[in-house]
Structure formats: C-alpha cells, structure tokens
Amino acid sequence: MAMSLNDFREALLDRLLTFLWRQWSALGVLGDSSAEESWIIDPEALLIFSLPIARYEPRLFDEILAWLLTNGERLDASRLRQLLSKEDEDVIAVIGGALRYVEERGQERKWKNLAAFCHSRQVSMRGVEEPLFKERSGIFHPRAEGDKRDPSFAAFGFNRPRIKIQKPAKEVPVNARANLRFLLRALFGTGAKSEALLYLMTHESAHPREIAEAVGLFWLSLHQALLGLAQSGLVLTKPKGKKLEYWLSQRKWWEFLASTHFDDGASPKWLDWIAIFKGLENVWKTLDDLAKNPRSDYMASSKLQDSLEFVAQEFARAGFDVPIPKAGLTPQLHQRMALRFLGKIIGLENEADFAKV
Secondary structure, eight states, X not given: OOOOHHHHHHHHHHHHHHHHHHHHHHTTSTTOOOOOOSBOOXXXXXXXXXXXXXXXXXXXXXXXXXXXXXXXXXXXXXXXXXXXXXXXXXXXXXXXXXXXXXXXXXOHHHHHHHHHHHHHTOSSOOSSOEESOBOTTSOBOOOOOGGGBOHHHHTTTEEOBOOOOOOOOOOXXXXXXXXXXXXXXXXXXXXXXXXXXHHHHSSSOBOHHHHHHHHTSOHHHHHHHHHXXXXXXXXXXXXXXTEEXXXXXXXXXXXXXXXXXXXXXXXXXXXOHHHHXXXXXXXXXXXXXXXXXXXXXXXXXXXXHHHHHHHHHHHHHTTOOOOOOOTTSOHHHHHHHHHHHHHHHTTOOOHHHHTTO
C-alpha cells in the first residue's frame, strides 16, 4: 500500500519523538535510562530542537520543563542565547515561554534576561493565543480558558493548561559518558572554557575561530578562554601555517576524567549537534508544510529532495556520509527511501528494520 504524505509525516514525527525521549532519558528524564549513548549530548541545541517538536507530545514537553527546574543552572545561558539568535520567531517564542515558566518558579536570576530577549524577538504578537499542544495530525488541542491557562506561555502567545502537580526531575547523571559536557561544567563552570576543552578532547587541534563556530560561541570569548587555559600548561599551542592552534594530551585528560567519573569503555564521540538539528528542523518543517499545503506528488518529492539535500549537507559537516535517496524515484518510493535515510541518521533503525519501511 502506498504511503500518503500525511502517513509519511506522522512516521517521521514518531521517529523524531522516540529519538528525543531517548536523548532526554540520557539526561535524567524519567530516570530509567543507563545513558549509554556513544556521543556527547549538546543540551542547549537539544532544548531548542526538542520543545517545538514536543508540542506534539505534551508529556515530553512537561518532562523537559521539570528537568529545567531541576537542572537549569547547569545550562549555558549565553550559549543558548547565541544559538537562539539564529532561530525563527516561532521557535524563539516556544523557548521563551518555557524560560518564563522556570524563571517564575525560582530561577529568575538565571533566565530573566534571556526570557526578555526571547520576548523582544517577537516581531508580530498573535491576535489570539495559539494552542501550544497539537495532536500528531497537527490539529490543535482544546483551549484552556480563564485562570486555567498558563500565564507564562500566554505572554508568548501560546495557550496551554496550567500544570497542577509536577514531579521533580532527577539531576543529570554526570558519570555517564554522554554527559561529559556537564562534568566539565561542574569542574570549570559553564562557558567558553568547558566548550573549548570538550572540543580539544575530541579533536587533534583547532584554531579559536574553528572551535567557536562549532560550539556556537563568540570567537573572542573562546580565544580568551584558551589563553587562560594555556597558562596552566595543560593546554598547548603549535603553529599551523600562519595560524596558532591549540591542543592537549587527550590521553592524560581522559585518564583524569575516567579515573573517578566514567565507567570503563570507549571515549564518547563529539558530534556537531547544532548542524544536525538544523538539518532535521529543515526537513521536518518542509514535510509539515507539504502535508498542510498539498501539491502534486512530484512537486512534493522535489521539495522533499531539496530538504534532504540540506540535511545531508549538515550531516556531512557533522562528520556523517549517509547517501540520500536519489532524485527521479516514484513519489511513493522516494518517501519510503527518505524515511529509511532519516531513520538511519538518527540511529533508530538497523538494516533489518529498513525492510519494513
């Protein structure tokens, strides 16, 4: 049976939500994950990608809010602002509502300025509050009325019910390899030092601008952090052409961290989650728009192909080389191959699973 565009959209949404549950479980949500991911999680990039998608999964959305209440101090507000500055108004509004929610529940010092920044980026205020949550089909949930609506999200143009009882989330398990960022932040604080060390622990060497672009921070902040770290003698420099690059003894750093915090096993991989999530965001928005605004099958395949090429470029930047579906396939086959490609990208399917798509 041929897969309709709506079926394809919902199949992709299911895969994205399953992927997000897995990532947040590794950070402590639900408390039942062993956090054995092979990569290093990027919490700021993950938050920005997750909340707009979690509008289709209210339980995940509210688990993330509970996680923020418990672990928000561990996030890098400056880095989050820098990443948000490149997002569109709708994404910023959803994140702003979440930050306003946690700000008003005891984290004013941490999030007041960033919530205000999000509010200032709203170019157009919605005349009527838009329901925050949606069914998988895209149909909005019923509106909450009067004092049953949450004022934090209403300030950003979204209508959602108040949360009556919220079970506290667990703290991030910093002894998990996937959560290396949080261990470095516990040692060196949030900011450029932790991000620079993380990058150098997973790359041979790098110039400050290269690191800044990869982690989403201002290059001057990275440069100053590296200058300070180099004074310790534990971060070193070497010339490369006309530039000066920084490096460190990865073996010594991994031995130091693993001696008390990590179980035995291979070092986790650094992935460019900023690029990865930008690619996935692009393909989801394209597919969602195609489902809402039907076009001919071949026009839809053409638009989808453009978005797949974009996501492939972003994954190539992140170090992946996964062949995308070829143009010219029948629309039905193109959708099946696209779903297979995206499933492989986010690590939810193996070769045996592909036969089922």
